[in-house]
Amino acid sequence: MGVVVEKADILVGIASYNNASTIGHVVEAVDAGLAKYFPDKRAVLINSDGGSSDGTTDVVKSASLDLSAIFLKHPVHPAHRISMPYSGIPGKGSAFRAIFDRAVEMEAQACCVVDADLRSITPEWIELLLNPVLKEGFDFVAPLYSRHKFDGTITNSMIYPMTRALYGQRIRQPIGGEFGFSGTLAKFYLDQPVWESHVARFGIDIWMTTEAVANGFKVCQTFLGAKIHDPKDPGSSLADMMLQVVVTLFNLTEKHFDVWKGVAGSRDIPTFGFKYHVGLEPISVTVARMLDIFRTGASDLKPIWTDILGAGDFREVEGLAGLSEERFNFPNALWTRVVYDYAIAYHNKKMAADHLIKSLVPLYLGKTASFIIEAAEMDQRGAEEEIEKLCLEFEDKKSYLVNSWR
């Protein structure tokens, strides 16, 4: 790629695609973070770009910060900036692969990746993501954010409860987007033959987290505050995002059966950072459309759902479809069985993966609508308690998944 390879102690990666409006701020925050917390370390900032046409890479090169304005001295080793295009399937995962590649080449001790569309990143994020690796010897640092109670619904209803139940570690944001990791783990990631799969796209986050946990790397999480960022690419539909994340989750479930089959319950993992309450911008939610799609699914996807869930659970789902918005409630126990049944159906290759996971979307929207109705009057803490109840249900019903796995 025409860039002189140097050795580095720290590598910060930013995956981008048409983020000219936000990436300048991210680069400045990274620069400030490196200058403030790691002034004596050799650091490099890698921007792995997916062929932006809005001048993103120019912004990366030109972004500059007056360090004296934030009472900082110029570091001993100013961070190098490298902006490079990645190759492979277009997506976040391929961008990360190029970052791992550079981390291994430069023999970096500690690395972190941050999204290019962040508006709430501060210099402290860099410290919080890197220090657990540099000072405490952790291999993987997951983020912990303050999020609106209705945000991250795939995480809250599926990814977090299932990952926690399977591997027994309470990583609250397994697909958060920002991660810290050691050079050893970067090499491990790079050596895996997954770069032609959904891991090359939105599947990368759950893949990184699960592989770190399942392979016995030292894992922790760090509180970063609020995550405010630009909306995801409007071209990426819910069904496609869900497909990439859930297929990766199920593939990993398949791969690590021997790791998770004997795990019971869950435990907290070391958590860094100072927790504080964050005021979050309001969200407008329309459950009517979610319920409409759920009800259409219950009537039109009947043969598919019956095949996957079984006649008994389908009847229960069908019963829910007949309820009014006021009375609508998707029980945690039923939802847990739904997710586990889908995992089993995927394992048994009951139908094409694409069809299987996309047929889960209306059920997921039903569960999301139910949560929104239920948590409408709750504060953040109350909503979190509801998510905790769901997680316990996933842990409680795990034997069903283990016993059905053949």
Add this chain to the structure above:
Amino acid sequence: MERFMELLFQPLKEFWESSVSFIPNLLATLVIIAGGVFLAWLARLVMTRVLRTVNFDRFCDSSGLTAVVRKAHLWSKPSEMTTRFIFWFLVIVFSMVGLSALRLATVDNLIAQFFLYLPRAFSAAVILSIGYVIAGFISRAVLIGAVNSGYHYAKILAEAVRLLLIVLILAMALEQLQIAPGIVLAAFSITFGGIVLALSIAFGVGGIDTAKRMIERRGEEDEQKEKGRDIEHL
């Protein structure tokens, strides 16, 4: 009297002679058919074991082939159906070979036609089987996609797509079998064109309300955007 006796016995003698000369042919036919049935039975036995070893039934379940044959009200296991097909195919082939040992001109012609037709029949069967699976796959993709988009007539749309594809596949299979190709082509053009036209008219007329709703929904979404951002799923 001698002349009369000759006239009387000559046909019987000829019948006896031709019968005697035909008996080896008949025996050969019976032996070939019996041997064929035995070989077919043996092949069925071997295939049953092979298919069981490679988990053929599970593969059919996972690839959706079992579901496809269930739709045609065939309830046996896929491995059973396959071995049964192999058995009967071999029985028919050996019967044809056996019949050819009779050395009868009419039967020989029939057999020659049968063997010449076999590749076409095979191609048609392959087109039908693969086409049926593809039609089911595409129709299911349309159904799920339409449901996820909130389209209320998802099932009708998916069935319409399936019907169109099946008409296309049937026409291809019949064309392969060379069954009245001219009529098949004309019938296909009329049917296919008719279905497309009917769907266009139905969608156009029936879609007025849908289009209205879509425009209204778009307005509602814009209004929602003004009120605040939507939830983030990831």
